[in-house]
Amino acid sequence: MKIKRKQAAKTAKQREIHDYDRQDTTSFIDPKTPLYFEDLDLQLPKVPPTQVISIRLPSHLLNQLKAISSQQDIPYQGLIKFMLSESLAQYKRKQ
Numbered sequence: 001m002k003i004k005r006k007q008a009a010k011t012a013k014q015r016e017i018h019d020y021d022r023q024d025t026t027s028f029i030d031p032k033t034p035l036y037f038e039d040l041d042l043q044l045p046k047v048p049p050t051q052v053i054s055i056r057l058p059s060h061l062l063n064q065l066k067a068i069s070s071q072q073d074i075p076y077q078g079l080i081k082f083m084l085s086e087s088l089a090q091y092k093r094k095q
Contacts, residue, residue, distance in 0.1 A: 029035070037043060057065075062076075065083075069076040 065079055066076045069079040072079065074082075
């Protein structure tokens with residue numbers, strides 16, 4: 001029973017969207033009143049601030065990074081992120 005109700009509600013929503021797609025709806029929007037996604041029952045997909053990656057580095061390069069990070073007393077992963085960020089910023093400035 002619940003499945004049929006959900007399908008009927010979904011079909012009704014799709015029909016409503018299709019109807020609005022064929023009409024000029026710009027008069028419905030008041031430029032003085034801001035719209036928020038929550039007001040429209042919309043949500044942006046959740047994007048994590050960081051992503052896990054796997055990268056193979058030559059042993060000597062990783063050892064050098066670990067030595068530098070040890071000298072600066074920071075985790076080597078943080079040093080890698082910092083170096084990548086700085087390198088990217090420098091690359092963007094050149095272009």
